[in-house]
Amino acid sequence: MNEEQVRAYEEENEQIEEQVEEAETEDVTLSLNAMCGNVSSGTLRIKGMVNGQKIHILIASGSTHSFIDEKVAKALGIKTELTTPMIMSVADGYRMMSNVICPELSWEIQDFQFSYPVRTLKLEGCDFMFGCDWLGAHNPVELDFHQLIVTISQKDGKVILRAIPQKNGSMLIASDH
Numbered sequence: 732m733n734e735e736q737v738r739a740y741e742e743e744n745e746q747i748e749e750q751v752e753e754a755e756t757e758d759v760t761l762s763l764n765a766m767c768g769n770v771s772s773g774t775l776r777i778k779g780m781v782n783g784q785k786i787h788i789l790i791a792s793g794s795t796h797s798f799i800d801e802k803v804a805k806a807l808g809i810k811t812e813l814t815t816p817m818i819m820s821v822a823d824g825y826r827m828m829s830n831v832i833c834p835e836l837s838w839e840i841q842d843f844q845f846s847y848p849v850r851t852l853k854l855e856g857c858d859f860m861f862g863c864d865w866l867g868a869h870n871p872v873e874l875d876f877h878q879l880i881v882t883i884s885q886k887d888g889k890v891i892l893r894a895i896p897q898k899n900g901s902m903l904i905a906s907d908h
Contacts, residue, residue, distance in 0.1 A: 774789055774790060774791050774792070774793070775789070775790045775874075775876075775879070775881060775894045776788070776789055776790075776857070776894075777789075777790065777840055777841075777892065778840075779838050779839060779840040779841075779859065780838060780839040780840075781807050781809070781836070781837075781838045781839075781859075782807045782808065782809070784807055786803065786838070786858040786859050787856075787857045787858050787859070788840070788857060788858065788859040788860070788861060789856075789857040789859070789860045789861070790861045790866070790874075790881065791860050791861065791862055792862075792863065792866065792874055794860060794862035794863065795862050795863050795864065796817075796819070796849075796850065796862045796863075796864050797847065797849045797850075797859075797860060797861050797862045797864055797865040798829065798849055798850050798851065798852040798854060798859070798860050798862075799833060799836065799849050799850075799851055799852075799854075799858065799859045799860075800851070800852070800853065800854040800857070800858050800859070801831065801851035801852060801853060802853075803854075803858040803859070804831075804833055804851050809833050809836060810833065810834070810835060811831045811832065811833050811851060812831070812832055812834055813830060813831060814830060814831065814832045814850075815830070816828050816829070816830040817829050817830070817850065819852070827852060827853070829850040829851060829852045831850060831851040832848055832849070832850050832851070833848060833849050833850070833851065834848045835848070836848065836849050838859070840892075841892070843885065843890055847865055847868060849865075866883070869883035869884050869885065870884060871884055872884070879893060879894035880892070880893055880894070881893075881894070
């Protein structure tokens, strides 16, 4: 992060501290790499579509919840609602707040349709982040980081997604139908 980003995060963190008392007390954790859109161990990158627009998605097994970037949600015209604030702790100790939810978010990944409510959050490096809540909704799930395979369950059966290393070292998910 550059100095301007650090300063902005620190200012936001001060505001969040003031709202902690009224926020949900659920234990919510975000992976720092996932929040910044970095592909690392425990994360895989995929491409999807929302409202006909391409989005970049990060599957982050180190994050408890799923989020869409607040600017992306607005730009795509996704229906949002105010909700009880939720405080998230990032692995480096930084805290962030989300008080907006997309209750009926639907998207497509490689010809598969998905729908799940997600909160908005300032994300960098990705438009959408799947956490353990979304993964848990598709149990049983298998994340094989050695074979670069993600297997999730849908009502119609299993969906197998393969991560393909790219030139820059990040991973893109391709699907086996």
